[in-house]
Amino acid sequence: MSGATLLKESGPKEVFCGLTSIVWLHRRMPDAFFLVVGSRTCAHLIQSAAGVMIFAEPRFGTAILEERDLAGLADAHDELNRVVKNLLARRPEIKTLFLVGSCPSEVIKIDLSRVAENLNIELKGQVTVLNYSGSGIETTFTQGEDGALKALIPLMPKSDQKKLLLVGTLANAVEDRLISIFKRLGIDNVESFPPRQSTELPSIGPETKVLLTQPYLTDTARELKNKGAEIIEAPFPLGVTGSTLWIQAAANSFGIDKSIVDSILNPLISRAKQALAPHVEKLSGKKLFLLPESQLEIPLARFLSNECGMEIVEIGTPYLNRDLMKAEIDLLPPECRIVEGQHVEKQLDRVRDSSPDLVVCGMGLANPLEAEGISTKWSIEMVFSPIHGIDQASDLAELFSRPLRRHDILKPKTLTSN
């Protein structure tokens, strides 16, 4: 590993729990439904995180535990059965139902896997019922996706075909683009996980080579490995370099000639660099502080420092998987400070002390920092925006240059913070 300093911090945190990932997962797999088994808090959280943005009836909901459910566990199981059946009667189009565990359901020990098992027997394949935990006592933010994918793995059929499997939710357009690039390289058999329909799971076997698209899929990667798949070691496809190395790593493991790879990627790279140039001009030399939220912080910092010339004050990450992140950390400038975990107050003190030009943070912290005159960028935008791949590098950079441009445009005198 490079010389980056790795520190741990503990204290009060300010991050979403794993339930939040439902907000993008339910859009990825429109035939699935996510039923949180939890409290009014859990219901309120996903509602607030999703905003009132969704006009259609959402494909997620909460079975809210009430006083009497706490009294007897047997009843809670029966009640959940009843709720699920009501839901399925109302929404016959559901093909996969995720029962999502929460803090309360875990603390009172509702056995969701048993409920799922019983329901699967009863429903006879009409609907597949799965379970995972999105609780805040076990998971943060993006780890919810890790849990959901892990729950799907046992259902993946076996295959001996040689194939490339892209793992992690991407925007559809970005995914299509990446697949078409792999095809041009001669990798024809490319599938993705999660699939766009929950029932069309890719098959897996010893000839499956896995390329992770997102850095937060620790458990999923481990389970895929247990199924015999090979995890290709690479940095993540953010920015020109990251994406290039990521594609090259796949090409390598498929034994594709370097000259072919270069001839296909080089034009993309030079075009992307051109598009990146105005943003680099804006970002270069600016100080960046990343607060922990999505686990995308390390690849983002790597892109913003190496390709955009930003000066990295601190990289916070809620959890650091040293294996998956090794290729990334190797690329970081040696003087980088990575802080795993959080003490939100002390971290904010450090933010103020270092007076950065831009802070990447969770939604609750953004406006208070803006009010202190510090430009911010919401972490959650990174999991919603199409930012992966060589062609997207300038769009990714723009997410960071825009707040700085805005800061310049608005006359400071006309703004007063409250």
Add this chain to the structure above:
Amino acid sequence: MELTLWTYEGPPHIGAMRIATSMKKLHYVLHAPQGDTYADLLFTMIERRGSRPPVTYTTFQARDLGGDTAELVKGHIKEAVDRFKPETLLVGESCTAELIQDQPGSLAKGMGFDIPIVSLELPAYSKKENWGGSETFYQIVRTLLKDQSNESKHTWQEEKRRPRVNLLGPTLLGFRCRDDVLEIQKLLGQYGIDVNVVAPLGASPADIMRIPNADVNVCLYPEIAESTCIWLERNLNIPFTTTVPLGVGATQDFLKELHEVLEMEIPQSVNESNNSKLTWYSNSVDSNYLTGKRVFIFGDGTHALAAARIATEELGFKVVGLGTYSREMARKVRPAAKALGLEALITNDYLEVEDAIKETSPELVLGTQMERHSAKRLGIPCAVISTPMHVQDVPARYSPQMGWEGANVIFDDWVHPLMMGLEEHLIGMFKHDFEFVDGHQSHLGHLGGKGTENINQGVKTTISNDSTNTSNNPIWTHEGERELSKIPFFVRGKVRRNTENYARQAGCREINEETLYDAKAHYKA
């Protein structure tokens, strides 16, 4: 277990956060897992507040559960007191912490701080946000004032000063509270009445201590302040007003009530002039089109009740549905609905509300953001009158709901989603004009342009989806569709629905040109 897709209210500790964040020099230690910190964004994003709520979350994790979570709680409490130096400390727990029973309140009390500590017990599995807010406010007031006695209290007359009142109940994430307070302060000033303390919004613990200096409490938002007002009346002899000054009539009644309680002469001007334009605008000939417009009302108790009164008495609407998600307010909403010949809809299920809207097919919905979405799906205009809050409900401009100016704002907000009177006439006269072909739109932003197609599509999908017995649905003939297409697009959805309803009732399998006119005659009759 209750299945929800959307909820109107958060858990009770969100209510407590609303109180804590509304106040100054107070800190709230909330025993809760890390995910519960999402609540901060309600304040910093929806309210666009420039500072974080004064809340320290313990953010315990599964691995802490085996160990000593009580020590963890104490550590956070100590750190919070050291760092924030509050004048009063609130300590409570969220739903998950309630299950592990650490009793953070008693832990805090045993730590020897020399500030008042308010221990909150908010049952997360049976109560909700407004209840939590009300209970928290009550506990703060009680804790801070419990030792005050009221024996030597003098009236304003005896002390030869202007009368003083407290305005109780406004909070952050309450519907237009900030502006309401300004408006009521201004109004009272005109009548020679001073405002002593506003709470919880903007009040510090020291301000709470000054509550007994007032002659009367004004219970502005009963959801939050009623239990506190009752306690203050019982224990400190401070009477309170119960009329909420929403609408012209209610504002007049409020002033009357307040003057009575203060034993003060009402200046003649109160009855003669009202300073709201609502009355004249409502009387103007343009407003004739509002006569008997069918409205559906749903929201928190206070705003729904007020809306029903304004709608019937001040705008001449016909209320076809009235309800609230607040069970605590059901007691008041039920008789109000009954007086209108309706049965109150008391529910927490927005789908039930949507069904009720569909059922009554109103011409205007006055609801929450959720009803706005439902109304949009159904192609019905809607104005938002109540929490839950959305960033749209925190406008930059001054827009109170209470008092005279509030009535003006309400007139505009409710009437704008509708077509204005003159417009409606012109459209009747010119509906065959080429200007009114589909897609062309003058200045009716809310219904016009691209959106219109969506609305119509929305209506179609709703119709094809909603009915379980599809076979029962009448079929439109070519002629029927053609006639329907001549109807201006902004009312077409409604006509389509009415005609289909009519056809079903009349047992028609097909809808042709004649069915359309039959239906029209039926609904006009």
